[in-house]
Amino acid sequence: MEDIKQINLSEVTTNESARRLYERYGFEVFGIERNALEVNGQGYDEAHMNYFYTEHSTLNEDTSTGGVR
Numbered sequence: 554m555e556d557i558k559q560i561n562l563s564e565v566t567t568n569e570s571a572r573r574l575y576e577r578y579g580f581e582v583f584g585i586e587r588n589a590l591e592v593n594g595q596g597y598d599e600a601h602m603n604y605f606y607t608e609h610s611t612l613n614e615d616t617s618t619g620g621v622r
Contacts, residue, residue: 557606565590566598580604 564571566585580602588596 559606560604561601563599563601566600572600575602
């Protein structure tokens with residue numbers, strides 16, 4: 554991952570478990586896009602998150618939840 558500097562993702566704000574998982578690995582919300590998705594006429598907000606990779610980042614480490622690789 555030596556060339557990777559930043560990872561961006563987005564998740565629906567109603568998915569609290571996903572947000573907690575991403576935050577556990579160091580992702581931070583940098584913006585909310587209102588009504589970014591529409592399903593059956595219902596609008597859903599999307600949280601945009603980013604992670605800045607550094608030499609000492611924990612993104613590659615295994616955890617009790619299975620880890621991210």
